[in-house]
Amino acid sequence: MVSSFLLPLSFLLLFLLPLAAAAATDSAVAAATDSAAAQFNFLSLLKKSFKGPSMARWDFNRFNDLDSRANYSYCNLPGLGCDSAGDVVLIDLSSWFLAGDFPAGVCSALPALRALRLGYNEIRNGFPGDLTDCSFLEELNLTHARITGGVPDLSPLRSSLLALDLSNNYFTGEFPVAALANLSLLEYVNFNENPGFEVWKLPEAIAGFTNLKVLILSTTSMRGKIPPWIGNMTSLTDLELSGNFLVGNIPATLGRLQKLQLLELYYNKLTGEIPHELGNLTSLIDIDMSDNHLVGSIPASLCGIPGLQVLQVYTNNLTGEIPQVLGNSSALTILSIYGNKLTGELPVDLGRYSNLIVLEVSENLLSGPLPRYVCAQRQLLYILVVRNNFSGELPASYGECNSLLRFRVNDNNLSGRVPESLFGLPHASIIDLGFNSFEGIIAKSIGNSKNLTALFLPNNKISGVLPPEIGLATSLVKIDLSNNLLSGPIPAELGHLTLLNQLSLQGNKFDSSIPESLSSLKSLNVLNLSNNHLTGKIPDSLCELLPNSLDFSNNQLSGPIPFPLIKQGLIDGVAGNPLLCLPFHVNLTDPVFTLCPRRNFRRRLNNMWIVGVSAILAIFVVLLLVKRWLGKKSVLMKQDAFSSSSSFSYDITSFHKLSFEQHEIVESLIEKNIIGHGGSGTVYKIELSNGEWVAVKKLWSRKTKDPVTAKEEQQGSLDRELRTEVETLGSIRHKNIVKLYCCFSGVDSKLLVYEYMPNGNLWDALHQGKSLLEWNTRHKIALGIAQGIAYLHHDLLFPIVHRDIKSSNILLDADFEPKVADFGIAKVLQAGGNRETSTTVIAGTYGYLAPEYAYSFKATTKCDVYSFGVVLMELVTGKKPVEAEFGENRDIIHWVSSKMSTKECIDEVLDKQLAWNPLKEEMIQFLRIAIRCTYSNPSLRPTMNEVIQLLTEAHPCKPDANGPPFKLVEPRHRKG
CATH class of the missing domain: 1.10.510.10 (Transferase(Phosphotransferase) domain 1)
Structure with missing residues (x-):
């Protein structure tokens, strides 16, 4: 009986099961289609919301079929990633240069979203608020997105979020302390460079973040002490708390972070000693505790970490000696400890076993010899040991360190001969040996230093001649060889150094005349040749440069003092030259010079009479011509009179030797010479009678401006700008600053006369x-x-x-x-x-x-x-x-x-x-x-x-004959 009942039932099931399966399939297809449509619609909305040329990569023209999920191939679009079910799990639009509002509804439209990367774009109208509804979001990266306003409560993401990067934005208000404390699954946190937050403290709750590997909270207005419980976060590999308002001691518990590779605490107000427990950080690669108020010594345990590559503790109050164990390192590349009170000697084997790139120990109390092996690996870029008490000679190996870019050992007690090859370093931009007791000569190899911009050797005992080959070092900008024992002639080849703006040769034994070639140094601002044995006349051409600082005093120069030196009040710069004389009478109290011999004076007087008589005759002829012209053209009499009076109604202030007359400028202010108009006036291009060109800026005056717009504050602003321009440019001279020849000030206009720049701006x-x-x-x-x-x-x-x-x-x-x-x-x-x-x-x-x-x-x-x-x-x-x-x-x-x-x-x-x-x-x-x-x-x-x-x-680094290629490495902060 039971079997007779089950038999028809089984037939019924066999009939209904296919129908149910079909219905389920139809339902699934419908659901999948709806989901795909929702995703497609959100992506379309995202494309419309964000503007930028990169968004053209999303071409939706081929996605028109809404009947079958199989036709939705948006998963193939750049910047998107989907799972096996076809759901979007990744949006990565990093560096697409987009701008706009991130549309709402992302979490409902893309429920499977796991990673959202929008860095290096511009997200407007604040933080996208509904991102907190994405239940599966594991990574959120909004770095450099220019987001303003506050950060919302991110606690709803506690069960999914693993990586959070909100660095380099413009957040304000309270730091999201509570959210940070609740996101216990986080492995990566980066809030770097968000200084707009209100001051805050680290919440102790994050000590339980057993998975956190990277914690970057630099420049976020954090205050207070570094809490000891950070030492419990044993998964950390990167801890960065720099640029804040942290105070107190560095906790010794940091030594528990066995996996830590990077520790940055610089730019705070930390005090106390560096804990020796930091030596337990056996994985440490880079540590920077610079610019704090730390005291005590550098722990030997820290210097003995085998993999330590970067040690930076500059600008603190550290004392004691540098641990010798640092010389045994096979990993050290950067040692930057300047600006402390460290004593003792540098480790003897420093750089012997590692690819040392930067040695920066300036401004300490270090003594003893300089280590000879610092360039053993031919990678060293910087030797900066300024202002210490180092003694002894320079190791000969320094002259073979062809990778060097900066070599500064000034202000020490070093002595002995300078290795001649040091002057020929091919890449060096600065060589500074000043204020030591070095002997020897400046080698001819100086001509090989094609990148050298500064050569400083003041206050040493360098002797011999200044080699003419120095003229081959054409990148030189500053030369200071003052207070040495150099003798012989000043080489004329110095005139080849067209970039030179400082030449200081005072306090030597140069005994030649002043080379005329120095007049080609158009960039010269400082020229000091005082306290030598120079003879002959002061070249008139050199006086045309009139650098800001010019000193020829205390030599054996002779002849008349050039007129430009007298006119510019630089007479003190030639004091102590008893054979110099005045070409005409000048009231001077100090220094006192005699008049030049009467023979010269009489000749000058005769010349003046000839010029004077010629001028009178010329004026007489001009008056006759004017009278004849006025007789024929009486209609133009008033205009000519006005033009004449206005042409000579300007007060002129000159800042350089002028090669033109005032009338040449005024009479050329005509329409055909106009080359531009600005907010303050008109610019003219004027050819002078000598064939040269000048640019003239005619400033609008109150009278020439429209009475409606010529408000007093506008005029006041123009007057201030004119005064600033004149006062500034009139007092400075540099090859790379435009030259202001003079200023004309009149009743109805003001004119600034500049050198003309034929290639525009x-x-x-x-x-x-x-x-x-x-x-x-x-x-x-x-x-x-x-x-x-x-x-x-x-x-x-x-x-x-x-x-x-x-x-x-x-x-x-x-x-x-x-x-x-x-x-x-x-x-x-x-x-x-x-x-x-x-x-x-x-x-x-x-x-x-x-x-x-x-x-x-x-x-x-x-x-x-x-x-x-x-x-x-x-x-x-x-x-x-x-x-x-x-x-x-x-x-x-x-x-x-x-x-x-x-x-x-x-x-x-x-x-x-x-x-x-x-x-x-x-x-x-x-x-x-x-x-x-x-x-x-x-x-x-x-x-x-x-x-x-x-x-x-910054030149392409080429392989050196004595070593492998090197590349530029910049410490985060460096003097010298």
């Missing part, structure tokens, strides 16, 4: 197709701009901040030598040498402005460094500071930084107009320097003197 050359600048020319332009700005910042009694460095303010002469121009808003920093000054308005140009200037109103030298970095990026990329392809509200800095972060994209930033393949490495080095110049934190930017050195050193 850099902006037009790069962006308007005016000329194709090859890389070698761009290299020269970059270095020239840097030298001009460095002169303003470092070589004047009071530093000058230009405040408007941009490519349109860089003029190019006939040889494409750059000149910094337009000093209308410059600031002179006079408050005790202070490097900043406050202003009431933002001055400068969008795209070049340093970010801190926008909110602090403080003009600093680092603001100019930032602007120079932008110009440097223009030179390498050929791009403008702001381009449409960067995305709305985005600039060249973000574009270059994001491209450089991806190796595959580096070639995309180099100017396509250039044949750059052979020079690619050098151009990339320039971009890295530009990125350093544009760091958001001003303290991390280099000075302009450092920029010059970096540019000089």
Whole structure:
């Protein structure tokens, strides 16, 4: 009976099962289709929300069939990844240069999303709030996304999130302490460079993060002490807490972090001693505790870590000796411990067994000999041992260290002969042996130092002659050989050093005349030949340079004192030359010079009579001609009278020897000579009667401006800019700063007369197709701009901040030598040498402005460094500071930084107009320097003197005959 019942039931099941399976299949297909449609719709919305050329990679034209999930091939789009079921699990749009709002609904549309990477884009309207609803999200990377506002509570991601990177944004408000404490699965946390957070402390709850490997909280306004319980986070491999307000001691419990490879605590206010327990960090590769208030000694246990490559503890109050065990290291590459009170000797075997790149121990109390093996591996780039008590001779091996870029041993007690080969180091940019007791000669090999920009040997016992071969070191910018025993002639070959802006040869025994060739040094700012045995006359041509500091005193010079020296009040610079005389009577109290012999005076007097009579006759003839002209053209009498009076109604202030008359300028201010108009006036290009050209800027005056717009504050601003321009340019002279010849001040207008730059400005050359600048020319332009700005910042009694460095303010002469121009808003920093000054308005140009200037109103030298970095990026990329392809509200800095972060994209930033393949490495080095110049934190930017050195050193590194190739390595912060 049961079987008779089951039999029809089994037949019924056999009939219904296929129907049920079909229904289930249909349901699954429908669900899959709905899910695919939802994902497709969100991706379409994402494409519409984010603007940028890279978004064109998402071509949806072929995704039209909504009937079958199999036709949804969006998983093949770049930047997307799907699982085996076809669900989107990865969105990676890093460095796509996009800008826009991240659309809502990502978690509901993409429920399987596990990784979201949007770094190096611009996400507007704050943090995408609904990301916290993504239940399976394991990785969230929003680095360099320019996000503003606060960070939401991320606690809902506690069960999934493994990696969180919110570094380099503009977050404000409270640091998400609670969220950080709840995300217990995290393995990677990076909040680096978010200084806008309110001050906060580390929550102890994160001590339980047993999986956390990377914790980067640098520059996040963290305060308080480093909590000892961090030592319980034993999975850490990278701990970075630098750039905060941390105080107190470094906890000894950090020594428990056996897996730690990188420890960065620099730029805080930490005190106490370095715990010897740090020597237990056997996996440590890099440690930096610089710029704190640490005391005590450097633990030997720390120096004995076998894999330690980088040890930086500069600018603290450390004492004691450097552990000798450091000399046994086979891993050490960077030792930077300057600015402490360390004593004793450097380890004898330092560098003998490791590829040492940087030795920087300046400004300590170290003594004894310099270690002979520091360049044993032929990798050393920097020897910086300035201001210590080192003694003994320089090891001969230093002269064979061809990889060296900077060699500075000045201000020690070193002695003996300088190895002659040291002067011929092929890559060195600085050789500084000053203030020691060195003997010997300057070797002829100096001519091989093609990259040398600074040669400093003051206050030694160097003897012999200055070899003519020095004229072959054509990159030299500064030479100081003062207070030595050099003798013989001053070589005429010095005139070949066209970049030279300082020549200090005082306090030697030079006994020749002053070479006429020095007059070709157009960049010269300092010329000191005092306290020698020089004879002969002072060349008149040399006086045309009139450097800021000129001193020929205490020699045996003879003949008349050149008139320019008298006119410019530089008579003190020739004191102590009893055979010099005055060509005419001048009231002087000190020094006292006699009149030149009467014979010369009478000859000059006769010449003056001849000139005077000739002038009177000429004037008489001119008056007759004018009278005849007025008789024939009486209608033009009033106009001529006005023109004549206005032509000679200007007060003139000259700053250089003038080769033109006033009327030549005024009479040429006609329409056909106009070459441009600016916000403050008109610019004219004028040919002088001698065939030379000048540029004249005619400033608008209150009378010539429209009465409606000529408001008093506008006029006041123009007057201030004119006064600033005149006072600034009139007092400085540098090859790379535009020359202001003179200023005409009249009732109805003011005229500034400059040297004319035939190749226009850099902006037009790069962006308007005016000329194709090859890389070698761009290299020269970059270095020239840097030298001009460095002169303003470092070589004047009071530093000058230009405040408007941009490519349109860089003029190019006939040889494409750059000149910094337009000093209308410059600031002179006079408050005790202070490097900043406050202003009431933002001055400068969008795209070049340093970010801190926008909110602090403080003009600093680092603001100019930032602007120079932008110009440097223009030179390498050929791009403008702001381009449409960067995305709305985005600039060249973000574009270059994001491209450089991806190796595959580096070639995309180099100017396509250039044949750059052979020079690619050098151009990339320039971009890295530009990125350093544009760091958001001003303290991390280099000075302009450092920029010059970096540019000089940024050449393609070629294999050396005595060793393997080397590459440039920059410590995070370095003096020298």
